[in-house]
Amino acid sequence: MNIVCIGAGPAGLYFASSAKLRDAGHDITVIERDPPGATYGWGVVYWDDLLDALYENDRESAERIRAASTVWQEQVVSMRSTDRSYLAGYGYSVNRASLLEILAERAADLDVDVRYHKAVDDLSEFPDADLIVVAEGANSRIRQRYAExxxxxxxxxxNPYIWLGTDRVFSMFTFDFEETPEGWIWFHAYPSSAGISTFIAECQEKTWRALGFDRLGNDETLRLLEEIFAEQLAGHSLISSSRGKPATWQRFTQVYNQTWRHDNMVLIGDAAHTTHFTIGSGTSLAIFDAIVLAEKLLEHQQLATALKEFDEEGHAALRMAQSSARSSMAWFENVDRYTNRNANEFCYAMSGRNSGQPPWRYQQHRLTQNLLVRKALRLTGNGLRWAQARRRGESRRQ
Known part of the structure; x- marks a missing residue:
């Protein structure tokens, strides 16, 4: 099959490799408008379910992704830098540029033709393509041309937000909410790679304007954020540029498509759907799309049947994640409804922002704030992580 994939992000690159692994006879070209390694943002988070899928699908790239990843344990929620509460659990994070490099090299190893510095504006450029996979992100121009x-x-x-880095290394997934005379502003931070953490600052529109972020330049924006979060940054700096140009304030783009297929085209990843960054699922869902689409192409000789099943099953599987993401985004957009609480109550409300919780859960949450209980939960988490790593066959050197 002659396949053209537009976009060399995680979805496009991993699909190309996954399809080649299943049928080396596919002729696959990945086309990307940006240069190699170009990416917005710093690190992405993921969980054991993605590692399970990566190891099952392609151990070669899974080993490299895991080796490039950092494990963080616990989440800490801080209010005014002093009042803290904790949530148990662990997760993984990996620098986005490192992830793309690994995926691009793996695709090349499998004889995928990856072409950079090439923009695609018209699909008539590919008259011989049996399948066109549109994987160029939430702002996909090809999808916009076929929006109807x-x-x-x-x-x-x-809420405006800005995706930054910092040379302060956070060992936990950290939320910090600071009250200014103009309103509340907060950040989400987690380790991305050696010596660098991802740092996402967010606030409500009225606070953003009152603090002057709509008028400040890049350097002034960083200095003001460093001043507001001075205690948490502990003398460290914020970093704006991740690919040669400064980060800018954005508002999250919610993408929904009634169908992900049209003729011989199919949407995957953020081009097909987005989920708010506060649930940390965007990259995982893109890679799951890639795996499932490759599997459907293997299962069905008829392309139309493969795309139909991918579309229908994908929409059904995504429904809960998108609902959870919308609830999470709405909670942060209305965060000032909860800021009159202490950190324990605030943290509990945040942890239940996208699902109901039984009455006894709050007493359990209070119990887990005890240092000895937290240490016991960390040990339990370490044991669980070790067992899962052995089950999927992770290299012991990791």
Whole structure:
């Protein structure tokens, strides 16, 4: 099959490799408008379910991704830098540029033709393509040209946010909420790679304007954020540029498509759907898309049947994640409803922002704030992580 994949992000690159692994006879070209390694943002988070899928699908790239990843344990929620509460659990994070490098090298190893510095504006460039995979992100220009056919719906979140880095290394997934005279502003931070953490600052629109972020330049923005979060940054700096140009304030783009297929085209990853960054699932869902689409192409000789099953099953599987993401985004957009609480109560409300919780859960949450209980939970988490790593066959050197 002659396959053209537009976009060399995680979805496009991993699909190309996954399809080649299943049928080396596929002729696959990945086309990317940006240069190699170009990416917005710093690190991405993921969980054991993604590692399980990576090891099952392609151990070669899974080993490299795991080796490039950092494990963080616990989440800490801080209010005014002093009042803290904790949530148990662990996760993984990996620098996005490192992830793309690994995926691009693996695709090349499998004889995928990856072409950079090439923008695609018209699909007539590919008259011989049996399948065109559109994987060029939430702002996909190809999808926009066929918005009516895909039934595309685009909405913008209300809160401005900016995706930065910092040389302060956070060992936990950290939330810090600071009260200013103009309103509340907060950040989400987690380790991305050696010596660097991802740092996402967010606030409500009224606070953003009152603090002057709509008028400040890049350097002034960083200095003000460093001043507001001075205690948490502990003398460290914020970093704006991740690919040669400074980060800018954005509003989250919610993408929904009634169908992910049209003729011989199919949408995957953020081009097909987005989930708010506060649930940490965007990259995982993109890679799951890639695996499932490759598997459907293997299962069915008829392309139309493969795309139909991918579309229907994908929409059904995504429904819960998108619902959870919308609830999470709405909670942060209305965070000032909860800021009159102490850190324990605030943290508990945040942890239940996208699902109901039984009455006894709050007493359990209070119990887990005890240092000895937290240490016991960390040990339990270490044991669980070790067992899962052995089950999927992770290298012991990791």
């Amino acid at each position: 056919e895909f039934g595309t719906q685009i909405d913008q979140g209300r």
